[in-house]
Amino acid sequence: xxxxxxxxxxxxxxxxxxxxxxxxxxxxxxxxxxxxxxxxxxxxxxxxxxxxxxxxxxxxxxxxxxxxxxxxxxxxxxxxxxxxxxxxxxxxxxxxxxxxxxxxxxxxxxxxxxxxxxxxxxxxxxxxxxxxxxxxxxxxxxxxxxxxxxxxxxxxxxxxxxxxxxxxxxxxxxxxxxxxxxxxxxxxxxxxxxxxxxxxxxxxxxxxxxxxxxxxxxxxxxxxxxxxxxxxxxxxxxxxxxxxxxxxxxxxxxxxxxxxxxxxxxxxxxxxxxxxxxxxxxxxx
Numbered sequence: 001x002x003x004x005x006x007x008x009x010x011x012x013x014x015x016x017x018x019x020x021x022x023x024x025x026x027x028x029x030x031x032x033x034x035x036x037x038x039x040x041x042x043x044x045x046x047x048x049x050x051x052x053x054x055x056x057x058x059x060x061x062x063x064x065x066x067x068x069x070x071x072x073x074x075x076x077x078x079x080x081x082x083x084x085x086x087x088x089x090x091x092x093x094x095x096x097x098x099x100x101x102x103x104x105x106x107x108x109x110x111x112x113x114x115x116x117x118x119x120x121x122x123x124x125x126x127x128x129x130x131x132x133x134x135x136x137x138x139x140x141x142x143x144x145x146x147x148x149x150x151x152x153x154x155x156x157x158x159x160x161x162x163x164x165x166x167x168x169x170x171x172x173x174x175x176x177x178x179x180x181x182x183x184x185x186x187x188x189x190x191x192x193x194x195x196x197x198x199x200x201x202x203x204x205x206x207x208x209x210x211x212x213x214x215x216x217x218x219x220x221x222x223x224x225x226x227x228x229x230x231x232x233x234x235x236x237x238x239x240x241x242x243x244x245x246x247x248x249x250x251x252x253x254x255x256x257x258x259x260x261x262x263x264x265x266x267x268x269x270x271x272x273x274x275x276x277x278x279x280x281x282x283x284x285x
Contacts, residue, residue, distance in 0.1 A: 025228025225269020
């Protein structure tokens with residue numbers, strides 16, 4: 001209770017520095033929150049697109065029907081595969097004429113169907129990772145009846161790169177702003193320590209331990225970090241509602257991400273104050 005009272009007194013004693021510290025933590029987590037909001041919605045959009053990614057295996061013209069059936073059953077047993085659909089040459093020809101109007105005249109003048117039969121392979125949700133798709137395509141391509149396998153390799157690789165870049169950007173910006181916030185919290189703690197220099201000397205004379213003296217400052221930093229984290233969540237929520245109402249419908253950040261952000265702000269405040277007070281108490285004799 002003593003530590004809590006002293007921490008509350010410190011807030012009243014230096015409200016500007018405390019507010020600045022909380023604002024910097026709020027700004028750092030707010031930027032991370034915006035990137036998290038964007039990354040989450042981009043991730044959902046990519047997952048929606050990835051759920052429609054298919055591996056298409058074009059079959060040899062001389063492939064026996066029994067071999068095609070056996071390959072279809074074999075592929076269906078892959079743990080990554082959710083469904084396998086056989087597309088005959090006639091069906092492929094009909095689809096091409098229906099979906100590509102500009103080729104209708106060309107297809108209409110052909111006496112022989114140039115399109116091969118194929119197997120369209122759909123993957124389970126969450127299995128549309130580039131390495132997984134490439135592995136499935138490689139196994140299917142090794143089958144004797146398969147002429148060629150396509151799965152949009154360039155597009156899949158670009159999606160994977162985009163997701164990694166977004167994650168790296170979030171981490172870099174978050175660490176940068178967290179470092180600035182920690183420095184400001186450290187400066188605030190330093191000023192608070194020296195403002196109470198005489199009181200600390202007296203407390204030591206009557207037998208107070210450094211741990212007892214440090215406790216209010218540490219609690220002050222932790223509360224500052226918590227306030228900053230809450231402000232960041234509120235700011236991110238405001239931007240989310242603004243964009244959802246005026247630009248496009250977005251999905252809110254998962255609760256686990258929010259809890260992690262609040263915990264991160266609290267930990268930054270706690271660690272910064274611990275380091276600062278331990279360092280500056282040693283300067284008071």
